[in-house]
Amino acid sequence: MWKISKMKWSSILSAVLTMALVGTLLAACTSGNNNNGGQNQNGGETAPPSGNSPSTNTQTGDDSNAEPTGGLKEFRFTIGSEPPSLDPALSTDSQSYILGLGLYEGLFRLNPEGISEPALAESIVVSADGKTYTFKLHQGAKWTNGDPVTAHDFEYSWKRTLAPETAADYAYMLYYLENGEKYNAGEASADEVGVKALDDYTLEVKLESATPYFLDILAHSSYWPVNKNVVEGRPDWATDIKTLVTNGPFKVTEWQHGGKLVLEKNPDYYNKDKINFDKVTVLMVEEDSTVFNLFKTDEIDWIGAQAGSVPTDQVTQVLQSGEAKVMPIASTYYYIFNTTKKPFSNAKIRKAFAMAIDRQAIIDNVTKANQEPAFALVPPSIRGVEGKSFRELYPDSGYFQENVEEARKLLAEGLQEEGLSKFPEVTLLYNTNEGHKAIAEAIVDQWRKNLGVEVKLGNQEWGTFLETRDALQYDIARAGWGADYNHPISFSYDLIHSKSGNNDGAYANPQVDQLLEQAIASSDEKTVMANIAEAEKIAIADDMAILPIYYYTTVTMIKPGIVDVVSDYAGYLNWVFGDRQ
Structure with a gap:
């Protein structure tokens, strides 16, 4: 993750837990059910809110993105500013990461305890020396433009992050790949990097050395896929609702730059039955006092974990009253x-x-x-x-x-x-x-x-x-x-x-x-x-x-009726698989 409010935007399994998970996957490699009850961290820079008030610069999609009516389950929170980047190769901050958790799906996610769980990875085989991983991908996944999500997307995305011309701050996260660091330094070709799509749904990954926590690293945003046809030739593809194509549980349907984002449940998400929120409204609010007032007037459902902060002059009172909880x-x-x-x-x-x-x-x-x-x-x-x-x-x-x-x-x-x-x-x-x-x-x-x-x-x-x-x-x-x-x-x-x-x-x-x-x-x-x-x-x-x-x-505050939304082990808002009851 991440930079805190530069996100720095994360946790790792112990070697024992990691190998136990691998063993589980190997034993059940034909299962099509992925446990997506967690989230990935983009470790990195964190920052309490910093942003602007709503503007009138609004982008909306077509009529197919209209707000659902009747029994709508909506979740509302704030971030401090316009997300600096929703491009997985360039995102380094907590604000972008929290949004990216709902917009992208990698091979693995981290659950609230920081334990790696399968996402698009349906099965895995690891070589005896621990240096080669072969993943089978879920075949029902789609991009929001209707394209299938394939192993080629992962290969392209990882090599793009490593490419010197991308200048990704998180390129070093992929140095675990064979020749990853050399390619980033201009000393090897893209073809020599240890990631290859063997077919549309089989991805082979070769590492420089055995890495017991590699499955946890796979949950990092720098390993999320992007759609090659959408990205190539469009440096600003991730800043405009008309060109932003993602593959996660939600999609962006409204973007008021400097004001708010509206995300709606992605009807083409392969695991959509796991998603309970129909709509997620994210306001960009700089001042803690404003965030607190929005919560008190029932305009947002959550404060804390890189999604708004309780004002320092209110912390003691809300903790003593039981309205808020604090956790390391x-x-x-x-x-x-x-x-x-x-x-x-x-x-x-x-x-x-x-x-x-x-x-x-x-x-x-x-x-x-x-x-x-x-x-x-x-x-x-x-x-x-x-x-x-x-x-x-x-x-x-x-x-x-x-x-x-x-x-x-x-x-x-x-x-x-x-x-x-x-x-x-x-x-x-x-x-x-x-x-x-x-x-x-x-x-x-x-x-x-x-x-x-x-x-x-x-x-x-x-x-x-x-x-x-x-x-x-x-x-x-x-x-x-x-x-x-x-x-x-x-x-x-x-x-x-x-x-x-x-x-x-x-x-x-x-x-x-x-x-x-x-x-x-x-x-x-x-x-x-x-x-x-x-x-x-x-x-x-x-x-x-x-x-x-x-x-x-x-310090977190949450409205009654919102369940399975928590601050995770690293202090990021874990919201994707929450519900409103």
Whole structure:
């Protein structure tokens, strides 16, 4: 997933669960019934709402898309902004991902617990060495233009995401494929990539090395298919209702850019009996207070999990009254440094800024939702091995400590190393949102008091904010990351490997890269975890690649009568298979 409000948009099965699932599929490969009761995460950047008020720029389909009447089951929620992209190859944020869950169908989905379940994959055969997967696809699936969904669509989509000219931030998610990284680097041809349609409904996938959690990765949005005939020659195909063709449980029937999207049940979805909502209305609303008022006036059914936020000044009250629930999720709130630009090119200065923050004060006085102070990348709920979480095996307590005196010393040393007589003018950038603003104001005040530095504040609308970060046109910026799948590699490789398209601080350390590459190549989970832990410790304890602030919780509110709609393990709205009773 994803970037949180850049989604970062996820969880991974343990090797034991994964192989158990494979065994189940092998034993029942003739079954035509897929359990689609879950959702995929596009791990990645998360962001509470950031968007615009409704506009009059409305696109609608033809009369066949008219709103159903009589006994209509509708679900209503908000996102913070216009989705930056509904193209699976280019989508990296939570807003786009939540919508994509209803619009696309891959080989697998993740259920709310982050466990991989079959979607379009009807059966699977895995080679003895664990490096070759052969999938049989469900033959009843169609695109919304009536074309059949075939193995050729998957082959085309995966190679398109890897193609250098696509410039996909998530291309690295397909490096597991044989020659995937080489093709992305221009060192191999598309024909050499380890994915091939053997016929219309058989897909062969060859991996660089055995990967115990590969079925979980298949649930990621970068592995969703696209329709070649629709996509080729139309760079903007996914931004216009007239050209947007999808294959999931729902289809877009109305799109007011900057205002709202209306999705309706796809009558051609192969598993439509599993879908209960007839219509889903998604409003684009920036202000938390507006979202809260919409809920109170019965205009939306849900708040939370990257689909609207409870205003910080209302959190305590709604939790105490029982109107809302709070739960920890596999996501991390942090700031990123532009490591290519002074003064944050200096590790001592980065450490000083991280050590000068009182995280518990931020939680107690600003966010007020029982978050946990973060001193590393990987949240406590991400799995490890042998029944323990990653953080149980590798606590973040030894990475660094909050220490104002030490922070002042490091700041002075760093400025001297950079030849700076005083701290230069810098800006902390955040995407427009009341909560982000309150956190930023509190942290800037702490830096002023504890370090004696002045930091300006700047904010941008979500899509512009992402572009600014990606282009390294900032000094320090807010960020959030939600698990793409339930595995620590989703937080480590994604955020601190120099080749990751989601490493928006341009952090680079060859030793960290090597450890993470060894983790990906290993089939022994203990070795994988140890390599990730060592890479994370170097990146934080030695380099302060990012500034961790807290591990997320999500505060959710839901209207009576809405069932099977939840916040999933990573803090994304799991809505596709819900119902209204």
